[in-house]
Amino acid sequence: MAAQRLDGRLLAAQLETSMAAAIAAGLAKAGRPPGLAVLRVGDDPASAVYVANKEKACARIGAKSFGSHLPANISQAALELELHELNKNPAVDGILVQLPVPASINDRALLQVLDPNKDADGLHPLNLGRLLRGEVGPRSCTPAGVMALLKQAKLPLEGMRAVVVGRSILVGQPMALMLQQANATVTIAHSRSLNLEGICRDAELLVVAAGKPGLIGANHVSPGAVVVDVGIHRRPEGGLCGDVRFAEVEPLARAITPVPGGVGPMTVTMLLLNTLRMWAQRHALAEPCQGL
Amino acid sequence: MAAQRLDGRLLAAQLETSMAAAIAAGLAKAGRPPGLAVLRVGDDPASAVYVANKEKACARIGAKSFGSHLPANISQAALELELHELNKNPAVDGILVQLPVPASINDRALLQVLDPNKDADGLHPLNLGRLLRGEVGPRSCTPAGVMALLKQAKLPLEGMRAVVVGRSILVGQPMALMLQQANATVTIAHSRSLNLEGICRDAELLVVAAGKPGLIGANHVSPGAVVVDVGIHRRPEGGLCGDVRFAEVEPLARAITPVPGGVGPMTVTMLLLNTLRMWAQRHALAEPCQGL
Numbered sequence: 001m002a003a004q005r006l007d008g009r010l011l012a013a014q015l016e017t018s019m020a021a022a023i024a025a026g027l028a029k030a031g032r033p034p035g036l037a038v039l040r041v042g043d044d045p046a047s048a049v050y051v052a053n054k055e056k057a058c059a060r061i062g063a064k065s066f067g068s069h070l071p072a073n074i075s076q077a078a079l080e081l082e083l084h085e086l087n088k089n090p091a092v093d094g095i096l097v098q099l100p101v102p103a104s105i106n107d108r109a110l111l112q113v114l115d116p117n118k119d120a121d122g123l124h125p126l127n128l129g130r131l132l133r134g135e136v137g138p139r140s141c142t143p144a145g146v147m148a149l150l151k152q153a154k155l156p157l158e159g160m161r162a163v164v165v166g167r168s169i170l171v172g173q174p175m176a177l178m179l180q181q182a183n184a185t186v187t188i189a190h191s192r193s194l195n196l197e198g199i200c201r202d203a204e205l206l207v208v209a210a211g212k213p214g215l216i217g218a219n220h221v222s223p224g225a226v227v228v229d230v231g232i233h234r235r236p237e238g239g240l241c242g243d244v245r246f247a248e249v250e251p252l253a254r255a256i257t258p259v260p261g262g263v264g265p266m267t268v269t270m271l272l273l274n275t276l277r278m279w280a281q282r283h284a285l286a287e288p289c290q291g292l
Numbered sequence: 293m294a295a296q297r298l299d300g301r302l303l304a305a306q307l308e309t310s311m312a313a314a315i316a317a318g319l320a321k322a323g324r325p326p327g328l329a330v331l332r333v334g335d336d337p338a339s340a341v342y343v344a345n346k347e348k349a350c351a352r353i354g355a356k357s358f359g360s361h362l363p364a365n366i367s368q369a370a371l372e373l374e375l376h377e378l379n380k381n382p383a384v385d386g387i388l389v390q391l392p393v394p395a396s397i398n399d400r401a402l403l404q405v406l407d408p409n410k411d412a413d414g415l416h417p418l419n420l421g422r423l424l425r426g427e428v429g430p431r432s433c434t435p436a437g438v439m440a441l442l443k444q445a446k447l448p449l450e451g452m453r454a455v456v457v458g459r460s461i462l463v464g465q466p467m468a469l470m471l472q473q474a475n476a477t478v479t480i481a482h483s484r485s486l487n488l489e490g491i492c493r494d495a496e497l498l499v500v501a502a503g504k505p506g507l508i509g510a511n512h513v514s515p516g517a518v519v520v521d522v523g524i525h526r527r528p529e530g531g532l533c534g535d536v537r538f539a540e541v542e543p544l545a546r547a548i549t550p551v552p553g554g555v556g557p558m559t560v561t562m563l564l565l566n567t568l569r570m571w572a573q574r575h576a577l578a579e580p581c582q583g584l
Contacts, residue, residue, distance in 0.1 A: 108427070125421030132420045133461055135400070159486040167472060169425055180459060180480060185491060187479035188472060194451040199477060202494075 004255035005262075006149045006228065012265040015148070015289060019276055020061040022288035026280060027062075034063040034279035035092045036120060036272070039082065042072030042102045051098055057268050063275065066092055072102045079105060080113045087115040093282065094120030094138075094275030120274050123169065131177050138274040143175035145266025146207060146228050147182070148292050153255055155205070155226055157182040163203035165189045165196070165216065165243070171209040171230055179205070196220070208243040218248040227256045230263050296547035297554075298441045298520065304557040307440070307581060311568055312353040314580035318572060319354075326355040326571035327384045328412060328564070331374065334364030334394045343390055349560050355567060358384055364394045371397060372405045379407040385574065386412030386430075386567030412566050415461065423469050430566040435467035437558025438499060438520050439474070440584050445547055447497070447518055449474040455495035457481045457488070457508065457535070463501040463522055471497070488512065500535040510540040519548045522555050 023033055036058055040051050051067065058065040066089075068082060086095045095118045101107050116126040122138040130137035150157065162184040166172035172188060180186045189199045191210075200206055200220035208216050209230035221227060231243030242259030250256050257263050276288045315325055328350055332343050343359065350357040358381075360374060378387045387410045393399050408418040414430040422429035442449065454476040458464035464480060472478045481491045483502075492498055492512035500508050501522035513519060523535030534551030542548050549555050568580045 108425075125425050125427065126418045127421065128424045129417030129419065129421030132424060132465055133400075133417050135417065159484050161486075161491075173424055180482075183482075183484040185479065185481050185485040187477065189477050190472075190475075192451050192475040193477040194453075199453075 003227075003250050003253040004153065006153055006255055006257045008145070008149060008257065008262045008265040011149060011152050012269040015269050015273065015292075016057070016061050018289050019063075019272055022276060022280070022285075023062040026283065026285040029285060030279065030283035032064075032091055034094070034276050035066055035089075036063055036094045036096065036275045037066035037068065037086045037089070037092045038096050038098055039068050039070065039079075039086070040098045041070045041074060041079065041105060044100060047098045047100070054096075054268055054271065057272055061272060061276075063272065064091070073104070076105055076109065079110060083110065083113045087113075087118060092118065093279040094118055094271070096120040096271065117278060120271055120278075122174070122274060128169070128174065131174055134181060138278065139178070139270070140170065140174035141267045141270035141274065142171045142209075142230060142263065143178050144270040144273075144292075146175060146230070146263055147178050148266060148270070149228070149257065149263070150205075150226070151292065155255065157184045157205070160184045160204045161202055162186045162205040162207065163189055163200055164207045164209065165200065166209035166211065166230070168209065168211075175207055175209065175230075179207070210243050212243055213241055214243070214245045216244045216249065218245075218252060221249050221252045223252050224254045225252070227253045228263065229257050229259050232259055232264055295519075295542050295545040296445065298445055298547055298549040300437070300441060300549065300554045300557040303441060303444050304561040307561050307565065307584075308349070308353050310581050311355075311564055314568060314572070314577075315354040318575065318577040321577060322571065322575035324356075324383060326386070326568050327358055327381075328355055328386045328388065328567045329358035329360065329378045329381070329384045330388050330390055331360050331362065331371075331378070332390045333362045333366060333371065333397060336392060339390045339392070346388075346560055346563065349564055353564060353568075355564060356383065365396070368397055368401065371402060375402065375405045379405075379410060384410065385571040386410055386563070388412040388563065409570060412563050412570075414466070414566060420461070420466065423466055426473060430570065431470070431562070432462065432466035433559045433562035433566065434463045434501075434522060434555060435470050436562040436565075436584075438467060438522070438555055439470050440558060440562070441520070441549065441555070442497075442518075443584065447547065449476045449497070452476045452496045453494055454478045454497040454499065455481055455492055456499045456501065457492065458501035458503065458522070460501065460503075467499055467501065467522075471499070502535050504535055505533055506535070506537045508536045508541065510537075510544060513541050513544045515544050516546045517544070519545045520555065521549050521551050524551055524556055 055065040116124040122140040127137045162179045164176045167190045176186045176188050205226045207228040213233040229242035229244040240260050347357040408416040414432040419429045454471045456468045459482045468478045468480050493514050497518045499520040505525040521534035521536040532552050
């Protein structure tokens, strides 16, 4: 039997519809739409595409986007000033610094200037601490997107043995915390883990965010496991692939995310949802997409 | 062969000697000793003992303690004001609210009033986020004490399979992060985990912080594992015991912490070390007990 596909494109579209409705419903009371500011520094070509996608998504749901495209040689101080302005701007609910920034910029210091209550990416240390403590706050987008996909598929996480491969701040770490808060028993494996195959085979849920094309194959997956692939890479021969060798793993899995069309589309959606929630909170509106 | 004992009393005494030396060396430049303020609210009898222990430890190393004992019926606002005063007090480097506080007090809100750079316990969300991100900041005392014990015993953590039983904010969660940053492969098990015995038997390092007397026995421990017991409980028949059934587990283990005299004494020591480090940072002194 073929594995269930965890379809991120479909869920993202459904959530966009809900978010558009929440904005339409709240607009009169709030007096303005939610605002997302995306700071782009320098001319990374992939960033240009990502930023454009975020702006288009804002437009689709009726949120306002504030783009700032700053030159690669901008000073740390000037960039921090820009962030301060956005922190103060009452039309802006969420702010995001598109990574990577040029090497001359200290992105950690930059993040500390960002108002944690406008942190659209959920990466400010205070928000990671809130996640750790189970407190309300904007959540890291990619792992929040994975949680939404698992929830949508009604996969019961309670007591499940989950393995997260990769321990980045962007994905692996917050992913592990979110799964744990759903009462899974979570292991984080990483580049220094010994016997990665054996560790992964213990998993009933395997989330792979290693950033290594095709790292995970059939030897890593127990029959019936749920497999979530966060990786996305351009193949030398064209097309995209993930961290999981899909053709090998799919016949074993109970459910699996495709690449593309799995986790990827959910990240922008959760960025919008963080922004919407901060907007709703500022205007004492009901929480949009509650329970996600 | 008997297991190696991880002796917290001995290590705590050694660290106190180092800290006393660091204070003596920095006193002239700093112009004042490190200051630790312990806020105690109400009359929990165990708290009285703990607070007295902290004050005695301060005296032993030459730090100054500022105690405030507030009535159980103090309002949230009055208590927050007290905290604000300590935040502003330039003689205070570390502040600690002794838990538990009376039920009328919202301890989460209280923690948010605390200056994160005076957070002697390392429990402010910002400091947990810093830990998650691998950034400098005061660290949760009990897990930091465990790390110091493991380091002192020269137990190689890199690539080790570690299982932490318990997911509290005080111990389990920060413990898992610290072990992971030492490149262990970490699993957090908890009350909703299925097959706790099997999960624990995978561990080369088992840290038990479940708060359940005698939860862990020989069936949970693989021969040669390192076992760290964070639990401490009063036995109905007198004396203290941990979460681990010591007599059963000790013959199997490669190394083990006794209860009492294992992790317990390290907690106050790490509280002092957090305070000392914040003092040293404020006065641009060398970091005390570097590498711990």
